[in-house]
């Protein structure tokens with residue numbers, strides 16, 4: 464498997480705060496890669512850096528091209544699409560308008576992708592005329608993921624998609640994630656929900672304090688005593 468995304472010895476600081484301190488990681492085609500860690504570990508900073516949002520030292524590559532030389536918008540056009548933690552929906556626009564805006568850099572087959580998203584999350588089809596701000600938290604998360612899919616991603620970055628969601632909605636998000644993977648999309652998932660991540664990811668990186676503390680497949684990490692006590696409450 465070739466790496467679609469590669470991060471090599473990356474450092475990112477916010478003034479005096481060193482958020483990433485020498486991170487190296489890869490995401491290969493077809494994988495779901497999870498990034499877990501506590502509040503402030505650097506998960507969001509890492510995925511935002513991959514999407515071209517931050518200055519960094521080290522190397523960040525997408526399809527072998529250095530991200531620093533490419534605008535976030537051009538990365539979207541090249542198939543790297545980011546669904547942010549804050550969802551960033553247009554609250555006064557309808558569900559369908561929000562979805563169509565997700566296709567702003569790839570205008571081919573918008574109807575086909577809309578159909579894919581509506582099949583994935585039928586609630587969005589039922590509510591296509593509803594204003595985004597009046598949707599429930601879970602529905603808004605589906606809409607945010609759906610809008611990212613309208614960009615026809617090769618790599619979909621999801622930042623905390625389960626944040627604040629009830630277990631019943633988590634099932635819909637879980638099913639959606641598997642369907643997205645089965646459609647051929649590579650997924651990079653930053654999550655505080657360790658169990659959710661372990662259930663879906665092929666490989667997981669544990670970030671603490673801006674460094675990678677552990678990495679491996681979920682089975683190996685679930686057998687790691689530190690992870691069991693610190694993150695799985697065993």
Ligand code: ATP
Pocket residue numbers: 477480481482500501502503504505506507508509655
């Ligand atoms: P959470 O799970 O709470 O979202 P995280 O693992 O995603 O946390 P980051 O949001 O990447 O962590 O934050 C990493 C560190 O960088 C934290 O110490 C945070 O306070 C700091 N940080 C993040 N954004 C900024 C910013 N814009 N300005 C200053 N410091 C920041």
